[in-house]
Amino acid sequence: MDLLTRLLISLITQAALVEARDAWAGGHLWRVSQLARRLALDLKLPAPDVAQITLGALVHDLGKIGVAETILNKPTRLSDEEFDAMRAHPETGLAALVGHPLAHLVRESVLMHHETPDGTGYPQGLQGDALPLVARIVGLVDAFDAMTSTRSYRRQLGIEPALQAIEDNIDTQFDGGLARHFIKMARAGAFDDIAGHSEKGIAMQHCPTCGPIIAIPHKTRSGDVIACPACRTGFKVLGNANDWHLRPLPVHISARPLSVDHELVQCLAQEIRAQLDERVALGVV
Numbered sequence: 001m002d003l004l005t006r007l008l009i010s011l012i013t014q015a016a017l018v019e020a021r022d023a024w025a026g027g028h029l030w031r032v033s034q035l036a037r038r039l040a041l042d043l044k045l046p047a048p049d050v051a052q053i054t055l056g057a058l059v060h061d062l063g064k065i066g067v068a069e070t071i072l073n074k075p076t077r078l079s080d081e082e083f084d085a086m087r088a089h090p091e092t093g094l095a096a097l098v099g100h101p102l103a104h105l106v107r108e109s110v111l112m113h114h115e116t117p118d119g120t121g122y123p124q125g126l127q128g129d130a131l132p133l134v135a136r137i138v139g140l141v142d143a144f145d146a147m148t149s150t151r152s153y154r155r156q157l158g159i160e161p162a163l164q165a166i167e168d169n170i171d172t173q174f175d176g177g178l179a180r181h182f183i184k185m186a187r188a189g190a191f192d193d194i195a196g197h198s199e200k201g202i203a204m205q206h207c208p209t210c211g212p213i214i215a216i217p218h219k220t221r222s223g224d225v226i227a228c229p230a231c232r233t234g235f236k237v238l239g240n241a242n243d244w245h246l247r248p249l250p251v252h253i254s255a256r257p258l259s260v261d262h263e264l265v266q267c268l269a270q271e272i273r274a275q276l277d278e279r280v281a282l283g284v285v
């Protein structure tokens, strides 16, 4: 394993650690990165740009490491104070990246994914062309995933109502050209195997005991044991990938392993390496 691959894994592991603190996020980073990647590939962007967009989408919420779990998992509306703490996450993410040798690849998506074309986003209120393509793509697919996933404070929308909401906010919240392209792809079914899934081909499961998402890894076999990220109840997973069932066990499981998609990491390493000046990327920016 070369240095670039190791650095990618270190960055993605940080993002997985952050996601593990949010019991309702199960698979959010996977979905956002896959949606962004499919859109970037369909736009026929160069391979290094596709990699940067995929990686940026995977780590965009890194700054949520600074948001209390009580806020991340709150089942009711956030207070103004809590909302301010949540809105600090892009800048916290930027601070968390300081010194990481691959920071320059993800800085824009981490800092700017809540900026909007009309300048009403945060933290900087950037507008129009000041908003880089990677941030516009991550912002768009992040919003689509937020709408099509159940969270602690609201149930998920279907794909079509979410696309309608995007259409209603073209040129204000979303880049017009990108949003129209995304909607066209979505209506042709391009994202049907991503929306509502926690991993490729695995439909999202909710904890039968307390509600949050239980992401079942694709390597799971019938009889394996998995835990709810919130109540920690253990479940025996029965069936197959097309139709998993969760049977509660009289045990609580304190921790679960973080998973990194090594196939995707290899793919990103190859795409990035193609145009990388290793002294800049691995050394000393």
Ligand SMILES: [Fe+2]
Pocket: 060, 061, 089, 113, 114
């Ligand atoms: Fe975010």
